[in-house]
Amino acid sequence: MAVIRIENVSRWFGNVVAVNDVSIDITPGITGLLGPNGAGKSTLIHMMSGFLPPSTGRVTLDGDVIWHNTEAYRRIGLVPETETTYEFLDGREFVRANAELQGLDDPGAATERALETVEMTAAADRPVSTYSKGMRQRVKMASALVHDPAVLLLDEPFNGMDPRQRMHLMNLLRRMGEEGRTVLFSSHILEEVEQLASHIEVIVAGRHAASGDFRKIRRLMTDRPHRYLIRSSDDRALAAALIADPSTQGLELDVTEKALRVEAIDFHRFAEQLPRLARENDIRLLTVSPSDESLESVFSYLVSA
Amino acid sequence: MTAIYHPTVARLTFRALLGRRRALIMALLPMLLLAIAIAVRALNGADDRAAATVLGGFALAAMVPLVGVIAGTGAIAPEIDDGSVVYLLSKPVSRQTIITTKFIVACAVTGLFTVVPVYVAGLILNNNSQQIAFAFTAATAAAVVAYSAIFLLLGVVSRNAVVIGLIYALVWEALLGSLMPGVGNLSVQQWSLTLAEQIAASGANVTSTVSLTAGSILLVIATVGGVWYAGRRLASFSFAGDH
Incomplete structure (x- = not known):
């Protein structure tokens, strides 16, 4: 070693x-x-x-x-x-x-x-x-x-x-x-x-x-927006609940993908709040996937920092 | 104890020196010497003064340093220039061993293209009358050793080794050396010429501007110092960082 x-x-x-x-x-x-x-x-x-x-x-x-x-x-x-x-x-x-x-x-x-x-x-x-x-x-x-x-x-x-x-x-x-x-x-x-x-x-x-x-x-870069693609049993209700929370900066209902595109600005809070909000509103989360975790985005952020 | 010779380093250096255009250029000069010797002998007959002039004025003054520059710097400078030296240096081989090996190879190659042709040219010119052929052969051998050390060191320390080497050989030694007597004190050509002066018969009119003692000591210092310092510099060989 x-x-x-x-x-x-x-x-x-x-x-x-x-x-x-x-x-x-x-x-x-x-x-x-x-x-x-x-x-x-x-x-x-x-x-x-x-x-x-x-x-x-x-x-x-x-x-x-x-x-x-x-x-x-x-x-x-x-x-x-x-x-x-x-x-x-x-x-x-x-x-x-x-x-x-x-x-x-x-x-x-x-x-x-x-x-x-x-x-x-x-x-x-x-x-x-x-x-x-x-x-x-x-x-x-x-x-x-x-x-x-x-x-x-x-x-x-x-x-x-x-x-x-x-x-x-x-x-x-x-x-x-x-x-x-x-x-x-x-x-x-x-x-x-x-x-x-x-x-x-x-x-x-x-x-x-x-x-x-x-x-x-x-x-580590919590101040940078993280983008997620989320599919759930009720995307509109989840969107309403998320936008009311300060961890979410913006979201978009993607009709063709039948999914929600969410931009979170507080990674830790968002990670905690998403399952809690889903449970409280009786929504089933089907897909939660980071949509831009390519190194390109990490890198350009670091270079511009 | 550090070895002075590594066969693999020697093989790579020999092939680098003898496998390229460099060998052809090095071979041209002794061929020119032999051609001059044959022409002078044919036109003048055996003439001691002509022999001393050709061997001193062309062989020792121009051919030996030129071949020395090509072989001495060529033993390491191209590798450093193109970066391939990294394969040699990233090995558990002492850098001093690499330098002494390359020094030995440079001596062998320079010697091959100078010592033998000088002796043969001397025989052609006057059949070694007054020991002139032998005297210049000995002087050439001594000069080969010192030039190899100096030009190898130049190859390690400078990217412009060949240019600096040529300026030293042609401007400093050949031109200024003949105009200003003091230059001879720092001239491999004059140091080695003292050996020829001792060996040749007194009537041969072979003279050097430095004494035998001074010439011998300076030859040894230049050789040992050059090899030692080249090894030290190679031990601290470094790349300049990002391009």
Whole structure:
């Protein structure tokens, strides 16, 4: 069980503060590091992967400081954002070079295992320079997995991938997470994080804006309107009862959907009041579903905050 | 104790240096030297002064530093430029080991394209009369080691390593070195030339602006210091953050 701990970390470049007093624990399972471009995600990953010292604070792997600690790489697999690898090598040679640099006892066997894991055995004899973006990403994954690391760090791994390649990589990462590895990936694409990460850390303008699963992040923002789609045994009566309560800001009777669209401004009160009002008015609730819990809405709220 | 050589690092570096256009450019210069040697011998016959002029004026003054720049900076700068160095550095291998390995490879490649051709050119020019071929071969070998260290360090510390290396070799050493005697104190060419001066017979008219002791000490300091500092800089290699 490997834990990367970011403790009160700030990092500045001259007068520019890239990361501002961030504290996060990255634990086993899949964590998505979400934020707009330039938010400080790469800076954080560089610090987690030992390629940047924090200006203040500490970044540790199971208690050991990662900066200036090449031994930490026995436990870390890094998939960098850069496209370029050693272009003159073929896929197998590239993965094998990584295995040898890790000092593995049987680099040949480890190479074949890693290539199989990413399903690149068939194309392993082709030069890396002939690979598509998705194949490059897979061979980079193989190079990061070759020493069976407890931690996997991926910087924008889905950039430029087509949907099929993306799905393949997501499945692979899910498997890595289920195996108990600590998997962290960064992304500015909301649906990627939503689909994959069980846990999300949101970075906005260098600050740690939110943490948790995305529903929880959403609930943290109680002052933001939450939209629900509700179906009940008597939508009109329920609408009348809800609009009388201060937790509800607005509602609409959707005739075609045969449902009620409700905008709540006080999440906690609304969650309490809805079942109570239904019971008091003898209304059966058939459907209560949040209609806009996409990360897009969470994110745009956080960015504008 | 830190190893000084890692075979995988060496293999990757050799392939990077010898597999691309770089090898062709490096091969052109010694071919030019041999062509000049053959032409001079054919036109002048065996001539000691011509031999010293060709080996000192072209081989040691231009060919060796140029090949040194290409191989020394090429051993690491392109990897840093394109970011692929991250695969090398995200491994439990000491950064000093990576540097010493790349230094050894840079020496081997620069040596391959300079030391042997210089000796062969010397034989062609005057059959090693007055030990001139041997003297310049020894000087070339010493210069190769120092240039490899200096240009490898340049490759680690600067994105403009090749340009700075060329300015050092062509402007500082070749041009200013011939105009201002003091420049020789900070010139690998002059440091290594002291070795040639010692080996060649006195009638060969091979002279350096620095003494043998000073030249030898400065060669060692430049080499050891360059490799050591390159290792230190690589140990603190960092990315600049978000793009």
